[in-house]
Amino acid sequence: MTKLFIDAGHGGSDPGAVGNGLQEKNVTLAIALKLRDILNSDYEGHSVMLSRTTDQTLSLDQRTAMANSWGADYLVSVHINAGGGTGFESYTFNGNYEGKEETNRLRRLVHHAIVAETDFRDRGIKEANFHMLRESAMPAVLTENGFIDNTSDAAALKSDTFLTAIARGHAVGLANAFGLVESTNDNEKFVEVLVDSLWTYHTANWGDKAVVVNQGDVFTVIQDRFPVDGGYMYQIKSGLYITANPSYVRYYTR
Structure with a gap:
């Protein structure tokens, strides 16, 4: 069974990026909860753990420690961007490490599925020295889902339907990456x-x-x-x- 760790970035006393009446911590949590529910309702062959399910303050060390101690097979850290741009981008760790090629292969599958589901402008696949990527003991991706300080992106991020599309893009990408099968059990x-x-x-x-x-x-x-x-x-x-x-x-x- 594939163990998927979903991290909703920021939370509690850390609002993350702020703009256009939105706080990053709330948007990331909404996406993470939707992602969990889509994975669990539409796919089989996996288990899911979230770093947080409420507006909770967690350090970066706490988040990666949770994923590492659980023995996750993959970590997804969900974020919203800021800084005057528009669109979607994703990150893997920029260091030299065993498994880098496989980490980037998995990331490409997740990245392209999100772009396809959301029609976000594709800002590309990137690398960075982010804690969530560096300190995870498993392959990891950090997604930046639109710009909170861009009026067009923010308007989309205020739509529950669009947040569902972002979550579904993540779910489809994870299913493609790990061979999750669609659920066949129609009984409640x-x-x-x-x-x-x-x-x-x-x-x-x-x-x-x-x-x-x-x-x-x-x-x-x-x-x-x-x-x-x-x-x-x-x-x-x-x-x-x-x-x-x-x-x-x-x-x-x-």
Whole structure:
């Protein structure tokens, strides 16, 4: 199973680039959440972890440490550009390292799919000494999805439909890069809580607790049972994660 780590750039006390009534941290989070949902609803053969699912402050070290400790196969760091340009560009690490050719091959597939889905002006494939690319233990790409200080790009970034197109471009690129197959299961999948109360989790991490759910609560499953540190989880439609232990939950389809 291919493990995909999706990083929504900036967050919390770090707004990122700001312009035309937008903050980068909010746009990147919207794209990352959409990307997760498209991957989990439309494709099989992978698992997804997000660096953040809320407006959360995380250091760059924390982000790459999460991806590295999870053993991700690929890292995508989602950003919005600024500085007076327009269009889309992507980056890989500019150093000399083992696997550089494969990293750039994967990046080309992701890059071209995003351009095709969005019709962004293609600013090209580039390299840079960015932390997210340099400190990741796996191949990584950083995407710059339009310019927040360009009125035309910003108008597009305010459109939920356009953000979905950006996310879909990322998903198609990842599917092409890693051979993910389109989902063939048309049955809806559900999980019901069997115990009085049960924690859910922001990410696929037993320590990242979110909210408590109660006996009888039913949730739609968007990612089937997958291993997490000695146990198993499901991902539910809200984007949260829940245990797959049959002593605590009942899984069913209809």
